[in-house]
Amino acid sequence: MTDIREACAKTTPRISEAEIRALVRPDRIHRRLYTDPDLFDLEMERVFGQAWILVGHDSQVPKPHDFVTTRIGKEPVIMSRDANGAVHVVANRCAHRGLQVCATESGSTRHFKCPYHGWSYRSDGSLASMPNAVSYGGRDAIADPANGLRPVARMAIYRGFVFASLSPTGPSLDEYLNGIKTSIDDLVDRAPDGEIAFVGGCSRYIVRANWKTQIDNGVDLHHATYTHVSTLDADGRQFSRHGGGPRILIDGKRSIDWEPFGVVGFPYGHGYQGRPPVETLPSGPIYEDYVSRLVAKHGEERTKAILKYDRFNSVVYPSFTFQAFGQHVRIVRPTAVDKTEIRVYPVALKGAPEAYNRAAIRSLAATHSAASMIQTDDIEVFERAQRGLASTSNDWVLFAGHPGKGEEWHEGGWRGSGTSEFVSRIQYAENWVSYMCGGQGNAVA
Ligand SMILES: [Fe+2]
Numbered sequence: 001m002t003d004i005r006e007a008c009a010k011t012t013p014r015i016s017e018a019e020i021r022a023l024v025r026p027d028r029i030h031r032r033l034y035t036d037p038d039l040f041d042l043e044m045e046r047v048f049g050q051a052w053i054l055v056g057h058d059s060q061v062p063k064p065h066d067f068v069t070t071r072i073g074k075e076p077v078i079m080s081r082d083a084n085g086a087v088h089v090v091a092n093r094c095a096h097r098g099l100q101v102c103a104t105e106s107g108s109t110r111h112f113k114c115p116y117h118g119w120s121y122r123s124d125g126s127l128a129s130m131p132n133a134v135s136y137g138g139r140d141a142i143a144d145p146a147n148g149l150r151p152v153a154r155m156a157i158y159r160g161f162v163f164a165s166l167s168p169t170g171p172s173l174d175e176y177l178n179g180i181k182t183s184i185d186d187l188v189d190r191a192p193d194g195e196i197a198f199v200g201g202c203s204r205y206i207v208r209a210n211w212k213t214q215i216d217n218g219v220d221l222h223h224a225t226y227t228h229v230s231t232l233d234a235d236g237r238q239f240s241r242h243g244g245g246p247r248i249l250i251d252g253k254r255s256i257d258w259e260p261f262g263v264v265g266f267p268y269g270h271g272y273q274g275r276p277p278v279e280t281l282p283s284g285p286i287y288e289d290y291v292s293r294l295v296a297k298h299g300e301e302r303t304k305a306i307l308k309y310d311r312f313n314s315v316v317y318p319s320f321t322f323q324a325f326g327q328h329v330r331i332v333r334p335t336a337v338d339k340t341e342i343r344v345y346p347v348a349l350k351g352a353p354e355a356y357n358r359a360a361i362r363s364l365a366a367t368h369s370a371a372s373m374i375q376t377d378d379i380e381v382f383e384r385a386q387r388g389l390a391s392t393s394n395d396w397v398l399f400a401g402h403p404g405k406g407e408e409w410h411e412g413g414w415r416g417s418g419t420s421e422f423v424s425r426i427q428y429a430e431n432w433v434s435y436m437c438g439g440q441g442n443a444v445a
Contacts, residue, residue: 048073090125179412183314192351258418269317
């Protein structure tokens with residue numbers, strides 16, 4: 001007999017396991033991964049419905065009853081802080097007739113009140129009251145968790161980053177993040193108080209491209225030479241105009257040898273791009289004030305270690321990418337197979353001078369806002385890829401550079417040459433296929 005839940009739960013057209021496996025080869029993936037709406041629906045159900053997804057940062061809800069709304073795949077959710085200070089992630093869906101009970105992006109409220117029949121929910125998601133309660137069973141019905149805003153299956157916080165999984169089973173967040181925690185630590189440890197905050201709003205892009213283009217890009221060093229050529233000045237300095245980021249010298253050349261900087265890939269598809277050493281560290285009284293605050297907390301040695309910049313972008317598969325040196329977080333929100341929202345949040349380092357954090361926000365405006373130099377280059381590339389992939393002349397998208405995994409074992413993952421495409425290969429062959437066939441990602445490096 002068919003399980004009633006099985007029969008009722010799924011609406012996505014079935015795509016067979018054999019068909020899914022045929023779309024991903026060791027060095028290439030089929031263009032359908034970027035263009036097929038049925039595959040997109042299945043991704044929302046099986047990748048975004050299984051993996052740990054970054055919902056936001058707890059600094060977005062600093063006080064009791066603060067909230068923000070967002071999505072996990074197609075699931076509308078509310079991240080809120082309850083009266084006692086605990087953070088919750090619950091479905092933005094009235095238990096009565098299914099309305100989104102909260103229509104605003106952020107704010108503060110003691111109660112989410114459904115506009116249809118007045119069911120009212122507390123900031124922890126529990127039902128506080130319903131008109132005509134007696135006809136639904138009175139107090140028992142109000143106390144019934146089934147009549148509340150349903151919590152996500154699992155929620156966990158790492159250094160302020162709030163993650164949720166819609167699946168009750170799978171690796172813990174700790175197991176899931178594994179080696180990429182070093183990148184999160186690398187960002188958060190830069191704050192003299194050991195905490196960061198999202199305080200500068202965000203830049204939002206609606207990109208006419210598949211969500212995976214941004215994730216592919218986050219572990220791709222090589223493209224910078226070409227995509228971002230206009231950001232190199234005559235001296236070979238990148239990002240040096242308009243105050244964009246700490247300067248790096250690239251041998252005074254426009255052609256960069258990325259190989260020595262490496263890319264690192266971890267289980268579950270996470271990874272980061274290595275980067276050239278910073279030869280021109282920021283200077284001036286504000287920077288010196290910042291460094292002295294770190295030294296006061298951690299001493300000279302540890303401060304030196306904290307301030308080394310050895311990575312560009314980091315990616316927590318499937319939708320979270322960030323930079324320590326560029327002091328920001330990006331959240332990728334798939335909307336349709338060819339439409340993605342990217343949110344770029346500047347990050348304030350708690351305990352750093354106010355002027356230091358303000359400068360970081362200004363710098364991010366130069367590199368990643370809608371009128372910036374860097375992210376706009378990438379968006380152009382993502383959208384051109386989407387348009388090119390409409391071509392039926394060639395079914396395959398190549399990730400063939402530097403075959404195999406990385407060349408050396410490095411801090412719980414593999415490290416490969418800077419232009420290697422192996423991190424993307426890990427994402428597709430080991431994780432995307434696993435999720436799409438009903439698995440829980442690949443824990444084995
Ligand atoms: Fe880029």
